[in-house]
Amino acid sequence: MPARTLAARPGRWLWTCRAGFEAHLFEELEWAGAEPRLLGEALVESDAVSGPPPAFARAGYQVAATLTATNPEAIADAAARAVLALPGRTPWAVQAFTPDTPRGNALAPVAEALESAVSARLPAERRIEDAQRAREAGALLVSLCVAPDEVTVVGAVHAREAVSLAAGGRRRMRRAGDAPSRAAMKLEEALDGLAFEPGRGDVCVDLGAAPGGWTQRLVSRGAKVVAVDPARLMPELTGNPRVKHVQESAFAYAPDEPADWLFCDMAWRPLEVAQLLAKWGRRGWAQHLVANIKLPMKDKNPILLRVRHTLGQEGGWEGLTVRQLYHDRDEVTVTAHKMK
Numbered sequence: 457m458p459a460r461t462l463a464a465r466p467g468r469w470l471w472t473c474r475a476g477f478e479a480h481l482f483e484e485l486e487w488a489g490a491e492p493r494l495l496g497e498a499l500v501e502s503d504a505v506s507g508p509p510p511a512f513a514r515a516g517y518q519v520a521a522t523l524t525a526t527n528p529e530a531i532a533d534a535a536a537r538a539v540l541a542l543p544g545r546t547p548w549a550v551q552a553f554t555p556d557t558p559r560g561n562a563l564a565p566v567a568e569a570l571e572s573a574v575s576a577r578l579p580a581e582r583r584i585e586d587a588q589r590a591r592e593a594g595a596l597l598v599s600l601c602v603a604p605d606e607v608t609v610v611g612a613v614h615a616r617e618a619v620s621l622a623a624g625g626r627r628r629m630r631r632a633g634d635a636p637s638r639a640a641m642k643l644e645e646a647l648d649g650l651a652f653e654p655g656r657g658d659v660c661v662d663l664g665a666a667p668g669g670w671t672q673r674l675v676s677r678g679a680k681v682v683a684v685d686p687a688r689l690m691p692e693l694t695g696n697p698r699v700k701h702v703q704e705s706a707f708a709y710a711p712d713e714p715a716d717w718l719f720c721d722m723a724w725r726p727l728e729v730a731q732l733l734a735k736w737g738r739r740g741w742a743q744h745l746v747a748n749i750k751l752p753m754k755d756k757n758p759i760l761l762r763v764r765h766t767l768g769q770e771g772g773w774e775g776l777t778v779r780q781l782y783h784d785r786d787e788v789t790v791t792a793h794k795m796k
């Protein structure tokens with residue numbers, strides 16, 4: 457790790473990740489031939505990536521300028537100038553974030569103040585208030601990364617191509633009063649990025665469902681859930697007419713009829729889980745897939761490569777996305793669908 461945060465080079469891409477996962481992100485970018493460089497904790501720079509975005513990147517954008525001034529007014533002036541110099545006349549939504557590390561998080565008030573100061577310096581007619589609206593409008597997400605050691609990186613990404621619409625990919629899902637676990641927030645974050653969501657009347661199969669955080673969220677959306685897990689579900693789910701608990705291994709289970717959605721959060725070996733999900737894909741047992749894949753091993757990328765291959769080539773799952781979400785720890789979340 458560099459002793460001080462390094463300046464990102466204009467034209468390259470800045471990626472941010474979960475602290476401690478820099479080496480995994482670096483390796484992915486290296487394998488993609490994007491010539492990565494570690495800039496500091498939770499920050500990696502690289503050339504543009506032509507294939508799927510790296511799974512371990514929470515967010516990424518193309519660098520316009522790195523500012524090293526210390527005076528907040530001077531930084532805001534220079535950042536606004538850099539934004540105004542971006543090519544084209546596309547409108548923007550402005551977001552500031554810090555690397556998600558203790559030193560970075562201490563700068564959160566600085567980032568918040570910079571976001572307001574830069575927004576106030578930009579012409580109101582080109583400004584869009586939030587990232588979701590920027591995506592709908594085909595606008596840019598202007599990103600300001602406020603990093604330790606007086607490094608501020610200004611740049612932008614098309615909102616429709618952004619890995620995440622949340623600043624720095626830090627998509628905090630509020631803990632719902634009735635949600636039992638972090639697991640429920642993982643599910644909500646995964647669903648947040650999808651074009652379709654499970655809804656009223658949809659049939660969902662939830663593999664590795666216990667104690668029931670995902671099942672509970674799906675039921676509250678009006679779906680019917682087959683919860684497959686040898687372990688017990690929380691009592692409030694067991695009497696629910698829209699929940700059927702199949703108390704057996706997911707490897708032994710076969711659905712009576714195809715489901716709309718397949719969910720999987722099984723605490724089990726990733727390659728075996730991928731093979732199980734591929735079987736569901738091949739047999740057309742579900743239309744949409746959301747799966748959390750556990751990666752407790754040191755060497756994560758070779759496993760991820762095989763998981764991608766198994767799901768896509770052997771399972772026929774399409775539109776595969778693989779991302780370490782904000783709420784994911786030693787794990788990634790996969791989404792995919794089958795063509796009708």
Ligand SMILES: C[S@@+](CC[C@H](N)C(=O)[O-])C[C@H]1O[C@@H](n2cnc3c(N)ncnc32)[C@H](O)[C@@H]1O
Pocket residue numbers: 637639640663664665666667668669670671684685686687704705706707721722723724
């Ligand atoms: C992380 S927990 C799932 C949490 C759940 N998504 C929730 O929201 O409450 C992992 C679950 O995988 C289950 N599991 C492990 N091996 C399994 C298998 N072969 N078949 C079904 N479930 C399995 C475990 O019993 C455990 O309940």
